Amino acid sequence: MSLNESRGTRRRGAELEDAILDAAWAQLEEGGYPRFTIEAVAERAGTSRPVLYRRWPGRTELLLATVAHIGDRTLPVIPDTGTLRGDVIALLHEVNRTRAGLMALVSVHLGSYFSESGTSPAELREHFIHGRPSSMSQILSRAAARGEAPADLPERVCSLPFDLFRGEALLTLQPIPEQSIHQIVDEIFLPLVQAYRQKT
Structure with a gap:
């Protein structure tokens, strides 16, 4: 005691x-x-x-x-700006502010844990999320209701903004620049969404 x-x-x-x-x-x-x-x-x-x-x-x-x-303590506030672009940019800003340090911690401090346990960062991420619906799924659901995105986007496309964000954050161990956020959304993600939208 x-x-x-x-x-x-x-x-x-x-x-x-x-x-x-x-x-x-x-x-x-x-x-x-x-x-x-x-x-x-x-x-x-x-x-x-x-x-x-x-x-x-x-x-x-x-x-x-x-x-x-x-993971529970750092849940991002899911933005509702009225547009898919605005929501994804706002969400990436929030994650950049609250979780970039967590990504650095995983990269720098937990290498011995992964070696000892035989697990991977992807498996640890499942414990971080532990069953919660992703923020992107909620944003895309609203976008589909507005007609901005198809309801059946492939999962790989849905997760793309965060996959690219996470990759850059882990490479630099720093919050990613504003320019990178806009490039991810405007030059990669939204054109893909539009391409799948035109197929439907």
Whole structure:
């Protein structure tokens, strides 16, 4: 039991779990996966190792829970500008502001996790999303209702703006330039949408 808990400020339930996962994220950002241990997270969270082990069998499970927790905490606001172009540009701006650092973290700090677990960034991303509908699917659904896009766009086209965004962010480990966002939308994505629209 931690000093804080013994003085009558014992945290319970969701409050305690949120505090642990916030501490786990801070530990991961600061020390990467090699220093991401149950002991280090417990100390940072001001609690004990048994408290963590009651929730997660080991650090792999704790990492996956932390990634899902941060995914929930950084959900982008889905814009509604009235046009497909405006929505996609606004969404990429929001993701550029809130999640570019997460992509850098995955690239720099989690290499040893992928080697140890035999998993990939794509699999970790599934835990980050954990079943939520994508922002692009909601934007494209509205665009289809307005007649701006076909309702049956291939998945590869739907995910293209984020695939290109993610690729550039991981190469540079920085938020991508404004010019790149407009090039992705205006020179690549929208012409493809228009081409599929003309087929229908």
